[in-house]
Amino acid sequence: MGGVDGNYKAVIAMVVLQCITAGVTLFSKVALSQGMSPLVFVVYRQSFATIIMAPLAFFSKWRNPHKTSLGLRSFSLILLTSIIGVTANNNTYFEGLNLSSSTIATAMLNLIPAITFIMAAVVGLEKINPRSFRSISKIIGTIICISGGICMALVKGPALFKNTKLVQFPSKKSISMTMSFGEGSNLPLGCLLLFINCCCNSFWIVMQVPISEACPDHLYTTFWMFFLSSIQSSICTFLIDRNPKAWPLHSVLELGSCLFAAIGEAISFFIQVWCTCKTGPVFSVMFTPLSTVMATIIAILFTDQILYVGSLAGAFAVILGLYLVLWGKAKDLKEHKRYNDEHSDGANCRGDLEKPLLL
Template identity: 30%
Template sequence: MGDPKSRMLSLIFTKLKPYLAMITLQFGYAGMFIITLVSLKRGMSNFVLVVYRHAVATLVIAPFALVLERKIRPKMTLSVFLKIMALGLLEPVIDQNLSYLGLKYTSATFGSAVVNVLPALTFIMAIIFRLEKVNLKKIQSVAKVVGTVITVTGVLVMTLYKGPIIDILWYSKSRNHHHNTTNSTSADQHWVMGTFMILGCTCGWSAFFILQSITLKQYPAELSLAALICLMGTVQGAAVALAVERDMSAWVVGFDSRLLAAVYSGVVCSGIAYYLQGVVNKARGPVFVTAFSPLCMIITAILGAIVLAEKIHLGSLIGAVIIVFGLYSVVWGKSKDPLSSETTLTTTEKDKAYALPVVDANRSTIVDDTNDCELSGNKLKMPGKTPLSQEP
């Protein structure tokens, strides 16, 4: 049975695992924003980066999927294959190319801030596709709706109100003068276009989580699904990159920030992220997965100030505080929802779960013989025996 204290700790850790996984991923995404922005500023093509990123992810995660899920991997059907093609198009091709272009035209901090509309968009899409239920008579539903509104409000504050510059780090302050001209030029160039590109990538990302949740019901093998999405993203991304990038020199990378961006984003933000998001998505739903994205903005803002000497405005800090409150409200509401594993039992599974054991005289053991007996009306029928009327 084990020590009660150990069982309690194990139970607590099991409940915390989805939260820890999503929080850890936000650190990974924050690092991706910084590293990829550096490589893009140094001339790397975003289309080529998408291809290399998912090629690396495929090479890393495919062996684990082949070995660990060889016995549980479902058969591939046309319906699942088409969904995987759509997933590869939504996230690797559309979302990431728009995201990288948006980062080029804006900044890492701004890009990660605008992406914070992701939980709100996913929540709305989940309601449309009936993956999320809203009952305003229940406190958890009210918390999710209010949290979504608060999150969007925080993003609007960050986007529409800048305010004075806040030097939160002495290191950032000492470098701001040197990078002032570069940052100003970058901020003024195509800022509006970059904003719309990041919003477009967020819509694609939200649709990806919704479709991933639907696909996992037909193909419940998270590692294999992640590997197939990465493979499909590599193929489709390569077709787009070859059509756009006619200069073959754009495909050349050395031991520099370009290679680091491809390897880091491929392993952490595609291979590992797709798998962890699939596991949590299957258990807690797409809204829970996206609810943690505001944390990425806060981490990116700090890293951006240290590494890229990006300016942080008062509006960004105020918006960040508002977003944290919205995040807490949504996560609290989701924590009160029943787990997917508890709510997706079929009628047959429920009947088996509550069936009484039947004593087999030949084996003199108690067995769950639900297939050999039938309860109909007030009579209990058993194979080879006369139906017995139930005594009152």
């Protein structure tokens, strides 16, 4: 992706990804509110996602057999990433979501860009030049994005709209679907698990660099991560939750939520890997605050959540921050277009990822 047109594709892909993330978060919260175990939910999600990815992965292997060979190094990287970046990622997220709310869960995701930047800087994938205006623009934009996303969840102020709910979801548990800050049976533990989830998520993103270099077929590597995660999640669930009554799906809503979450994960993982391969790990997570915007809008329309002035101000901050980041990235793409044309052979994402995003 050497030109600005390719950057537009990455922007569109990441916006779609954040819409999917917001939808999965809200529908998953509904399923968990029915009394479904988060551990069991993850097992079903990973199993369905594996089934969805299997035909696509093996068709990709059949079409490009030279790109899909897995050696010991590549399999070891995939195994490590599946343990931390998929299994631990999903279990901490959905358990944290169960103990808190969808708004808090999506707000905590705004920490991913900062954590990813720190990890990428530690391993040498990102560098900062304080004398570069492009670099300053992206740093400021990142800070504004993160601050805006957190502001949406934590800052209230006067209410703008009330009683806008369109649909009421039934609940077997006495958990209000208001998506309010105080929702959840153990908010501190939920926030801690969501923070661990952000670290696992950032680890997964950074690990796509060596994985894509070792095996550039994204569909094939994603399938293996889902497959290994299904086994790992099943083992964890059998060890932790030994209640056999936790496994049956009691409603179409629970089944639909699992399927939707699986489809969303399959699409999201592929988009994330592709964008990380094309633009680097930090740029691909700059859009994370958008999921907070999407989740808040959907929650206002379909639950009892109220829109406050603080939420609206945070949404504008997110948009402004994203604009600054995209402006800086566009300048980078113009600066490196000639370098990409001369050195990128398209075989893998190494050429794009070796160039610092924050110059």
